[in-house]
Amino acid sequence: MIPAADTAAAENAVISIRDLKFTYEGGIQALTGVNLNIRRGEYVAIVGGNGSGKTTLAKNIIGLLKPSSGTIHIQGAPASGQKIASLARVVGYAFQNPDHQLFCSSVSDEVRFGPLNLGCPEQELDRRVQHALEIMNLQEVKDKPPLSLTLSARRRVSIASVIAMDPQVLIFDEPTTGLDMRESDGLMASIGNLNVEGRTIILISHDMKLVAKYARRVVVMSEGKVVLDADPAGVFSDLDVLLRSKLVPPPVTRLAYRLSSLGVPREVLSPEELVFRLMQARGGAR
Amino acid sequence: MDKTPALLLKNVRFRHGGSTDWALDDVSLEVHKGQFVSILGSNGAGKSTICMLANGLVPHAVKGDLQGTAETFGEDVAKKSVAELSTRVGMVFQEPESQLFCMSVEEEVAFGPENLGIPRQEIRERVEWSLGLVGMTGYNDRSPFSLSGGQKQRVAIAAALSMRPEMLVLDEPAYALDPLGRIELYKVLRELKDIHGMTVLLAERDAEEASLYSDQVILLESGRVAARGTPREVLRDTALLASLGITPPQMCEVSTLLRSRIPGSSFLFTSVDEAEKAISDEFSVGRRRGTP
Numbered sequence: 001m002i003p004a005a006d007t008a009a010a011e012n013a014v015i016s017i018r019d020l021k022f023t024y025e026g027g028i029q030a031l032t033g034v035n036l037n038i039r040r041g042e043y044v045a046i047v048g049g050n051g052s053g054k055t056t057l058a059k060n061i062i063g064l065l066k067p068s069s070g071t072i073h074i075q076g077a078p079a080s081g082q083k084i085a086s087l088a089r090v091v092g093y094a095f096q097n098p099d100h101q102l103f104c105s106s107v108s109d110e111v112r113f114g115p116l117n118l119g120c121p122e123q124e125l126d127r128r129v130q131h132a133l134e135i136m137n138l139q140e141v142k143d144k145p146p147l148s149l150t151l152s153a154r155r156r157v158s159i160a161s162v163i164a165m166d167p168q169v170l171i172f173d174e175p176t177t178g179l180d181m182r183e184s185d186g187l188m189a190s191i192g193n194l195n196v197e198g199r200t201i202i203l204i205s206h207d208m209k210l211v212a213k214y215a216r217r218v219v220v221m222s223e224g225k226v227v228l229d230a231d232p233a234g235v236f237s238d239l240d241v242l243l244r245s246k247l248v249p250p251p252v253t254r255l256a257y258r259l260s261s262l263g264v265p266r267e268v269l270s271p272e273e274l275v276f277r278l279m280q281a282r283g284g285a286r
Numbered sequence: 287m288d289k290t291p292a293l294l295l296k297n298v299r300f301r302h303g304g305s306t307d308w309a310l311d312d313v314s315l316e317v318h319k320g321q322f323v324s325i326l327g328s329n330g331a332g333k334s335t336i337c338m339l340a341n342g343l344v345p346h347a348v349k350g351d352l353q354g355t356a357e358t359f360g361e362d363v364a365k366k367s368v369a370e371l372s373t374r375v376g377m378v379f380q381e382p383e384s385q386l387f388c389m390s391v392e393e394e395v396a397f398g399p400e401n402l403g404i405p406r407q408e409i410r411e412r413v414e415w416s417l418g419l420v421g422m423t424g425y426n427d428r429s430p431f432s433l434s435g436g437q438k439q440r441v442a443i444a445a446a447l448s449m450r451p452e453m454l455v456l457d458e459p460a461y462a463l464d465p466l467g468r469i470e471l472y473k474v475l476r477e478l479k480d481i482h483g484m485t486v487l488l489a490e491r492d493a494e495e496a497s498l499y500s501d502q503v504i505l506l507e508s509g510r511v512a513a514r515g516t517p518r519e520v521l522r523d524t525a526l527l528a529s530l531g532i533t534p535p536q537m538c539e540v541s542t543l544l545r546s547r548i549p550g551s552s553f554l555f556t557s558v559d560e561a562e563k564a565i566s567d568e569f570s571v572g573r574r575r576g577t578p
Contacts, residue, residue, distance in 0.1 A: 049464040050435035152329065177461065178380075180328035180491045182531040206464040209536070248465040251494070251536040251558050258562045262569045271539035279547055282569055 013037035013073070014169055014200050015061060015091070020070035022056055022224075030056040032224035034070070038202065040168065043195050045203045045215035045232075049246025053224040054204045055096070058171050063087045075168070089118060092167035096174045098158035102146040107138055107157050110146050114165040132160040135190055152183035156190070169200040176210060188214055209250045212236060212269040220245050233267030290360040292453045292485040293317040293340050298354035300335055300344060309335045311509040312354075317502075319452070322479045322486040324496035327506030328531030333489035336506075337457045340487060341375040342368045359452065373402070376446030376454045380461040382430075382438035391417070391433075391441050392426040398449045409448075416444040419482070420474050436467025440474060447478075453485035454478065460495070472499050497521050497535035497556040505530055522554050537561050 015038040022031040030053045038044055046054050059065040061072060063084040072079040074090050095101050104110040111129050120128065133139055136156040141149060146157045155175065162170065172191060176184040192214065195201045205211055211218060211232065218235040220228035222245035228235055236242070236249045239257070248254075256268035256277075263281030268274045293316065300310040310332045317323045327333050338344040342363045345352045356363045359374055379385055388394040395413045404412070417423050420440040425433070430441055439459055446454060456475070460468040472495045478484040490496050496503055496517065503520045505512040507530050513520050521527065524534040524542045540561060541553040551568070555561040 050462070050467060150329065178329075180531045181528065181533045182328060208465055209533075243466075246464045246466040248469065252540060255537070255540070255558050255561050255565075258558070259565060259569075262566065271536055271543055274540055275543040275547060278544075278565065278569060 012039060014040045014075055016073040016076075017057075017061075018071045020057070020060060020072060021068045022053075022060055022065060023068045024056075030224055031060070031067075034221075034225055036219060036226055036229070038169070038200060040200055041195070041198055043201045043203070043214065043216045045205060045211040045218045046221060047204075047206060047208070047211055047218060047235075047245075047247060048221035049206065052221040052245065054221055055173055056224075057221070058093060058173060058202070058204060061171065062091050062093045064093075085118065088114070088165055088167065090167055091169040091171065092162035092165055093171045094155075094159045094162050094173060094175060096177065098151070098154040099147070101158050101161065102154060105145055106143050107146050107149075107160075108133065108142040110157055111138075111160045111164045114161050118165060128164045128166060132164040135163060135193055136160040137186065137190065151178050152180075152187070155179070156187065159187075159190075163194065167199070169202065170194060171202040171204065173204045174206075175203070176205070176207060184210070206247065208236075208247060212250050212253070220247065222246075232269055236269060237266040288319075290319075291316040291357075292319045292321075292359060293487060294355065294357045294360075295336070295339070296355035298339070298352070298356050300339070300350055300352050302348065302350040305350070308509050309350075310339075313506075313509065313511055315504055315511060315514065317453070317485060317487050319485050320479070320483045321501045322476065322499060323488070323502045323504065324493075324500040325487070325489045325504045325506060326491070326493055326496055326527075326530075326532045327489075328491065330508070331506040331530070332509040333506060334457050335509075337377070337455050337487070337489050339363060340453070340455045341377045342366060342371040343377070372398070372451075373449055374452050376443075376449055376451035378439070378442050378446050378454065378456040378459050380458045382435070382442040382462075385442050385445070386430040386438060389429060390426065391422065391428050391430055391444075394430055394441055395444045395448045398445060402449075412448045412450065413444075416447040419447055419478060420444045421470070434467065435463050436470050439463060439467070439471055443471075443474065451484075453487060456486070456488045458489055458491065460490075468495065475499065491531075492533040493521055493527060493538075494533065494535045497538065505532065517556055518554060521556065 017034050017036040020031055020034040023029045048054050060067055104113055108129055111132050115125055115128050133142055136159055138156055138160055146154055175187055203215055215232055218232050219226055228241045236253045252271050252274050253268055256264050256274055257266055264277045295313050295315050298310050298313045299308050301308045325333050325336055335344055338348055339356050340358055345364055346368050386394055392413055395416050396409050399409045399412055420443050422440050430438055460471055475486050476499045479486050500517055503517050504514045521535055521538045524538050527534040537555050541555050544553040545551055553564055555564050
């Protein structure tokens with residue numbers, strides 16, 4: 001069950017959402033009452049099937065969509081009165097399709113554009129662009145036109161341009177879609193580094209292997225609301241809620257369910273962990 | 287029996303117009319009729335080029351330098367038009383949105399055969415048949431845009447099926463689908479193969495589903511065939527997969543780890559069912575032996 005709204009928790013939260021509802025023009029109810037607190041420095045995955053409301057929620061948080069009812073507080077201040085530009089200083093959003101946000105003639109101009117627009121002073125600007133290019137591994141292509149790059153590099157450019165605005169919270173919407181394993185591992189390592197720097201990471205994905213590997217908290221959405229909110233182990237051991245949310249745990253977790261008589265816990269998240277638990281259970285029995 | 291392969295590539299090289307790099311570099315492979323074949327590789331390995339060769343988009347729409355032999359059902363793709371090939375080879379792309387454009391599911395599925403000038407009654411039959419195969423009967427009047435991602439992709443497949451192709455070619459069809467949508471999609475493809483004898487050729491970056499549903503797996507590396515065989519033969523080498531940038535199936539990773547941890551063992555499984563049985567056999571005995 002969803003924990004009751006706790007005032008103290010809401011005050012400490014970098015994002016606090018109460019009874020958020022959103023209906024698109026034409027009547028589709030995309031959010032039907034979301035309650036969620038996200039604390040500073042967390043690494044949260046928001047998961048759910050196609051059409052469960054994940055992207056709509058993100059767009060409400062960044063002010064691109066206005067709630068039909070309910071409230072969103074960003075660092076304690078109501079989001080409703082704030083301009084998108086001022087929210088962007090706190091919460092950055094990397095779109096699913098990077099080409100939606102790329103338009104400059106070089107990678108470094110692209111990355112510079114956001115903070116420049118926010119009125120960032122010159123010297124600070126250089127430092128931020130430099131840091132964003134470094135963390136996203138874009139040094140070598142910084143003078144190239146973004147649209148000439150591979151999908152993987154274009155996605156890193158779009159993320160670098162968000163990082164350069166120095167937001168406390170970063171929302172990544174399906175960041176690994178279309179990337180192969182190497183590209184995906186590289187990108188996720190960079191996102192991990194952003195979290196180590198103290199930034200709050202919100203990862204929107206329906207790739208369960210990815211979520212199991214990287215997130216420390218998993219919020220499951222279904223039909224426009226939060227139906228489960230726990231650590232990955234807790235979420236992946238609740239098969240009923242997952243299936244009702246059009247999600248399926250990774251194969252290794254499904255195998256762990258079936259090996260409980262051998263002493264394997266239900267919440268195994270990786271092949272390495274499964275084999276470790278098996279060997280441990282066998283060693284312990286001897 | 288006619289042994290002509292559905293797709294035959296012999297020493298095929300292809301480079302895009304203006305490019306000096308070969309997208310395909312001496313590729314030889316066959317896809318036999320009635321087989322489910324998965325082509326796996328990282329981005330840029332040449333998967334999409336092979337898919338587009340199968341229905342003639344390469345070299346007719348995507349121009350370039352094509353060398354070697356490329357035949358679908360015994361006919362040279364370079365000498366046939368895409369329109370002719372499309373009656374035998376149906377194509378489904380990554381994102382259903384990019385190929386759905388009609389106001390209703392029915393119009394969408396009827397579009398191909400209508401363009402062939404097929405009589406109305408037969409079109410109606412083909413629409414019902416195609417929607418039935420993908421589990422979308424009764425959705426005729428719905429707008430494709432009101433459907434879930436998985437349903438959209440199944441409509442895109444129905445639209446390809448209404449041409450009554452002998453082979454379906456799918457380029458990362460599960461790209462934008464949620465986990466249940468992926469499973470539904472692969473089940474439909476496997477049924478098309480098992481029940482209707484359809485030849486299925488599929489490109490993927492993640493080997494998870496390929497390990498469960500394919501008869502044959504082909505690994506690509508920079509435009510070359512790196513390995514081919516049954517899923518068990520090819521996917522057991524998880525280190526090779528990782529070095530090619532292909533996500534290994536988790537059950538193959540578990541078998542590789544167990545082989546290295548238990549000397550002399552020969553674990554090899556691709557499905558959760560197989561894994562459960564093999565591990566229970568090994569570890570239950572081990573426990574009984576060890577417990578006083």
